[in-house]
Amino acid sequence: MSILVRGMHGLGDNLHQRAVIRQLMARDEVFLESSWVAPYHDLVAAGLKILRKATPLRTQSKNADREAGLFWRGRLPAFSREVQVSYSPELVRREGSVLAAMCRVTGADYAAADFRLPVPPVWVDKAKAAVGNPGKPIMVYRPLNERTEWGGCRNRNPDHAAYRDLFEAVRESFFVVSVADLVPGREWMVGHPVTADIEFHRGELDFETIAGLTALAALVYTAPGFAVILAQAVGTPVAAILGGYENSSSFAGGARFSPYLGIDPINPCQCFSHSHACQKSIDTAGATARLRSFLAEAAGSRAGVA
Numbered sequence: 001m002s003i004l005v006r007g008m009h010g011l012g013d014n015l016h017q018r019a020v021i022r023q024l025m026a027r028d029e030v031f032l033e034s035s036w037v038a039p040y041h042d043l044v045a046a047g048l049k050i051l052r053k054a055t056p057l058r059t060q061s062k063n064a065d066r067e068a069g070l071f072w073r074g075r076l077p078a079f080s081r082e083v084q085v086s087y088s089p090e091l092v093r094r095e096g097s098v099l100a101a102m103c104r105v106t107g108a109d110y111a112a113a114d115f116r117l118p119v120p121p122v123w124v125d126k127a128k129a130a131v132g133n134p135g136k137p138i139m140v141y142r143p144l145n146e147r148t149e150w151g152g153c154r155n156r157n158p159d160h161a162a163y164r165d166l167f168e169a170v171r172e173s174f175f176v177v178s179v180a181d182l183v184p185g186r187e188w189m190v191g192h193p194v195t196a197d198i199e200f201h202r203g204e205l206d207f208e209t210i211a212g213l214t215a216l217a218a219l220v221y222t223a224p225g226f227a228v229i230l231a232q233a234v235g236t237p238v239a240a241i242l243g244g245y246e247n248s249s250s251f252a253g254g255a256r257f258s259p260y261l262g263i264d265p266i267n268p269c270q271c272f273s274h275s276h277a278c279q280k281s282i283d284t285a286g287a288t289a290r291l292r293s294f295l296a297e298a299a300g301s302r303a304g305v306a
Contacts, residue, residue, distance in 0.1 A: 001080040002029040007053065008085050009060055011207075012226035014039050015233050016099050016253070017085045019113035020106045021048060024083065031079070035060035037070040038207045042118050049074070057149055058186055063207065083107075089272035092250060099253025116257055117233040119215040120208075127212030130205065131198055134175030137218030140236075141167065141178045141196055142227050147187035151274030157223055158243035159265070160191035162282040166241060166263070167194055167221060169288045170295060177213060179205060179227075219295065224250065232258045237298040239291055244269050244278025259298030263287045 003024065007017055014036050021043055024030050032040070033053040040048055049072035052064055064071075087101035095101045095110075103110040131138065144163060146152050157163075171194070178196035181203035182188055189201070205213070211234060214220060220231040220238040224246060231238035232254030239261045242248050247270050248262020269278040 002031065002077040004079045004082045005030055005032045006082060006084045007032050007034045009035065009053070009055055009057055010226065011036065011039070011059070012229040013085070013098075013102075015117065015226065015229045016102055016115055018043065018115040018117065018233070019099065020083075020085060020102060020108045022114060023108045023112070028080075029077070031072065031076070035064040036207070037067045038211075039117065041120070044070075051076075058183070059181060062203070066206065089270070092246070092272070093270050096249055097253035098250050110253070113253065114257075115229070115233055115254070116235070117211065117230075119211050119234055123208040123212035124215060125212070126209040127216050130200070130209055130213065131175070131177055131216075134197065136175040137173065138213070138216055139171070139174035139176045140214055140217045140220045140222075140227065140231075141176050141194070142220075142222035142225065143178055143180050143189050143194070143201070144191040144223055145180060145182070145187055146190050148185070154190075155274050155276065155278060156225075156243055156245040157190065158241040159280040159282055162280075162284050162287070163223065163241050164192040164194060165284050166239075166282075166287055166291055170291060173295070174219065177217075179210060179213070228260075229254060232260060234258075237261075237294070239263065239294060241282070241287075242268065243280045244276060245272060245274070246270055259294065261290065261294040261298075263290065 031049045033051050035053050037050050052071040083106055086105055091101040092098055095104055100110045103113050144157050146154050176196040178199045180201045182201050214230050214236050215234040217236050220227050220236055228238050228240045228251045235258045237259040242264045247268035248264050265280050265282050267279040
């Protein structure tokens with residue numbers, strides 16, 4: 001039978017929903033609506049058809065334009081059913097993570113949910129060409145951003161000073177690659193600027209290169225967002241510094257695939273609201289100790305990867 005999966009827009013959600021698609025493909029021919037093709041390269045090779053999903057969102061539209069020639073353009077069958085991928089705040093709170101909630105909505109088996117992403121060697125080669133020979137383990141660093149879309153991310157971002165201070169506590173051990181896609185008036189950097197060894201802040205890196213870079217890295221340091229899920233998908237240790245909107249359990253579904261450290265505020269919040277007055281204060285001393293311990297146990301084992 002042929003089924004139509006109405007996928008989500010966000011890159012992180014697309015990575016998570018790989019687990020759903022993989023299970024559906026075990027018994028049906030699957031057509032997926034998405035703005036992304038590369039994150040499904042292995043599933044496309046196994047028969048997944050991706051239909052371009054219309055969206056006004058900047059990053060998604062930019063990527064869909066870049067990958068325009070890769071979307072399925074053949075005749076569509078009569079679908080036996082449709083599956084809508086989604087999740088609600090209440091379901092995330094109840095099920096314990098975004099992935100678990102997504103599986104509940106779609107009927108996927110959470111215990112077997114696997115969104116891991118194989119990274120082709122050519123993607124790794126593109127990343128190596130971008131960063132050269134760093135001489136230290138690589139840290140992929142995501143600067144704090146706000147944007148005009150999706151509520152602006154202001155509430156979701158962590159405390160600015162804590163984000164900088166935790167980074168500075170460990171940055172000397174790494175070659176820091178800062179990655180963002182900033183556009184004046186659309187998406188901009190906030191918080192305290194840090195010194196990175198290389199900056200790619202104008203969207204210079206496509207998804208394939210970012211995935212290759214993440215696979216090479218010893219650590220991904222980030223606020224909540226797709227970078228957490230991508231690190232888990234490729235098996236790279238990730239430290240996520242949380243602010244408001246959600247707590248670290250949102251990403252617990254991928255902790256089975258890579259070392260994951262979620263640093264919550266002293267008073268974590270799961271309001272899933274862009275306007276709630278969440279308390280973002282972090283115990284910086286305690287968080288620094290946790291981060292250093294995490295690096296010793298997890299990231300240190302990848303010191304020679306780059």
